[in-house]
Amino acid sequence: MGKPTGFIEYKRQKTKEQPPLARIEHFGEYATRLSDKDLQTQGARCMDCGTPFCHMGIEIRGTAAGCPINNVIPEWNDLVYRGQWKEALDRLHLTNNFPEFTGRVCPAPCESSCVLGINEPAVAIKSIERSIIDKGFEEGWVMPRVPRTRTGKKVAIIGSGPAGLAAADELNQQGHSVTVYERDDRAGGLLMYGIPNMKLEKEVIERRIRLLQQEGIDFVYNTTVGVDITAEELRAQYDAVLLATGAQKQRELRIEGSEGNGVVLAMDYLTSVTKSYVRSNFEDGQAMNVEGKNVIIIGGGDTGADCVATAIRQNCKSVVQFGKHPKLPNARTEETMWPKDPSIFTFDYAYEEVDAKLGRDPREYCIQTEKIVSDTEGNIKELHTIYMEKILGEDGFHYFKELPGTEKVWPVDYVFVAIGFEGVERSLPERFGVELINNRVAATIKDYQTTVPGVFTAGDARRGQSLVVWAIREGREAAAAIHTFLAKEVVSL
Structure with a gap:
């Protein structure tokens, strides 16, 4: 292991991020890596556990626990701590073909299963992983590996x-x-x-x-x-x-009025924006644009959060994200005990950005969309909801009970449907x-x-x-x- 007392001496550091109000002015990556010195310190926090749950890669009740590709995380944490970056890259590539992808977009089930995470913030595994591969490309260590022979297949x-x-x-x-x-x-x-x-x-x-x-x-x-x-x-x-x-x-919304103009599948929205940005920096005019519009996203997951972040960058008038489940707890519960994913409340990048610009968390919990109303030209203009309560039935299953008197009408120009696939x-x-x-x-x-x-x-x-x-x-x-x-x-x- 790196430093035997590192997990006691050092605190977790987050990847550096641009301030929310600065990053919503562009579509570039907002996160950058820590300095080599800071990353070595983060590597020192790894305890080299006798049983390193971070790379066990299993599912517990349908939720990932540990790294599914079995990255041998303590080894490259130790190598980073010792400044042996090229060796850390070699070890990382043995199990992960594309650490530059996972180091950016993976939700890091490895960190949820980190033993240190039982009572302290987990080791910054994802940040270290991304830094290893980024440094590898910068230093020219990542080179083509052309097979010497071919099988003919x-x-x-x-x-x-x-x-x-x-x-x-x-x-x-x-x-x-x-x-x-x-x-x-x-x-x-x-x-x-x-x-x-x-x-x-x-x-x-x-x-x-x-x-x-x-x-x-x-x-x-x-x-x-x-x-x-x-x-x-x-x-x-x-x-x-x-x-x-x-x-x-994509799963479609099937309620009264969902055929109105302005009801769009979330992935169609995200794809139109990203394609236009990548192909022409938006000069082709092909991106769906919500500037000055009231936007509602139905679906409380990551795809919905990405719609929130995209809409706020397009300078929408308002943006709200609906989820049918209650707000998550601030700490682990008995249902999500370590090493399972903790399923706790977090303030994702998109929500930080909306809070900074509009002064509120855009999420609404335990809310059910009842219908969407359009004008005479077929363009949506309002969305009707009711709040719910999640209750445990006598049969042991959870149910949602509508709460009379909590009906609400929302002005809306676009509804992005992010309810899964x-x-x-x-x-x-x-x-x-x-x-x-x-x-x-x-x-x-x-x-x-x-x-x-x-x-x-x-x-x-x-x-x-x-x-x-x-x-x-x-x-x-x-x-x-x-x-x-x-x-x-x-x-x-």
Whole structure:
């Protein structure tokens, strides 16, 4: 371990962030890393626990506990503390293909499971991880690794999100020839256009894509499998196919008035803004713009928070985010005891920004949207709600009870629907003839193979909407399964 008494002597430091009122003036990343000296101090806080729960990577009642890709965190914390940054980078890359992504957008279940976090602020694992990889690129330590030999086997990967990219990276390093098909004009999946630029600069993604290309991976853009190239053509040209398309079918709002002009799916809003910013710095006029408008976001999760942050940067008149659940507690409860995710109240970046500019936290809790009313031209003008109480029924299940007298009418110009994803878009799996279960492509983690031999799946397409770090894990494991499949084919020949 770094310093035996480090966890006693040093306090946790947050990543440096621009003040809220300054950062809402632009769409660039607002967080920067600490100095090398401060990061070494943060590395010293790691206790090198006998059982380091931070990298156990399991699920407890559906919630991640520890790092799903099993980053051996105490080792690179110690190396950073000792100033051995290149060695820390080598250790990090052994388990994580894209630490520059996870170091920015992962919610850090590793920190929730940090042993120090039982009674003190956890080790700043995420900040250290991001700093290791950023320093690696700055120092020129991250170089193309071109495989020395090729197996002669070809793999097609449909979807260039984190699962598809991780699988492509692994398979390419094993000597297989990999082609990634992407229906959009850039790689990255939701990382590229679904996550706002201020959380993840798109040059960070494109830098990694250039590296993967230099290592021998081919990317085919603006190509919809099933339209521009058929499933039959792909299966004929490649020895294996991986479906890594994500779970991009957004859940729609189905209430009275939800067909009005101004009711928009959250990911459509975020994508329009980010695409316009990346392609032309908004000069193309293609971004959905809420300047001077009253905005309501339905859905209390991270996607909704990203809509809040985007709207406040566009100088909206007002912004409110509705959630159906009660406000989270300020400390762990018996239901969220360590090492599970604590599920406690936090003041995310978006909420800090709205509070700084408009003087209030934009979140409303235990609120139900009853209907949306439009004007004679079909444009929405008001939204009707009622507050609720969450109660525990005699059967042990929680229910929501409406509270008469708490009805409210909200003026609104835009409603962004951020209530999650239903699963995969069905057209592609159906073209391959694979089985779907609960709107997911059916496959087990034993071999990630679908009901069609030679066709595999991984990431959100298989497990449903999840974290970037789970997608990377699935991509890595699917690649191992495909490699085994291809090796068996060689033996059978």
